Amino acid sequence: MKYILMMNTMKAGQGVPAWPQKDLKAHIGFMLGLNQELRQSGELVSAEGLAFPDQAKLVRAGKNGVPITEGVFPESKEFLAGYWIVDVDSPERAYAIAAKASAAPGPGGAPLNMPIEVRPVMSGPPPEMI
């Protein structure tokens, strides 16, 4: 069963975090290690990091199909920082991986304890819609 693990911790306008270089490096090293571990266990389906929220646009269709873009977001909006899709035997295993990601080191090397949203991924449209 496939699950998506989402880091939704970013806020509007946010760019590269102002952490000391060595803390950023430790964080990145941790994430690379986690990816490597999941690749070796055969559980990693895909993972992506997204550009920071200061580059996000909201797009809607205009009348004639021309896109209308907007770059202003409410302060309360959560932004996806990145995600993993994993293929695991149980939801519990997905939660365990999320807990590991949650503990990624932040400023000063302390665990961030960031919340990770975990949800099943669909492999196709629901049966009633086919």
Added chain:
Amino acid sequence: MKYILLMSGTKAGVDMYRSCPAEDIEAHLRALRAITQELTESGEFVAMQRLGQPGEAKLVRGEKNGLPVTDGVFPESKEFLLGYWIVDVATPERAYAIAGRLSAAPGPGGGPTNMPLEVRQVDPPGPVATTTP
């Protein structure tokens, strides 16, 4: 350059959509499939994924000993990711144009949903582009 087109909505919005007549939902899905097919033919399609119901979402944190703590309660206003497309395009404007097309897909009653899509670059160059395997 790769862009991600994120489609989000609240739990109430999802419940409303699911209560629509089946033919409206089918027309909506057909329009989305046609756009995906077009992107596949143009070579711009990278990935697409539909996510499980917001009701199945859990929020997970690591405890001190590394054990997961799960929580399934979210504020009503929370926007859940419903699905996404990743496209490989020549310009950001092309990514916005594709998002505009998806936003214009027919919704309940056949009119365009005008759903907003959030568009951001994926795996951007720089020191923090770390999570791509």
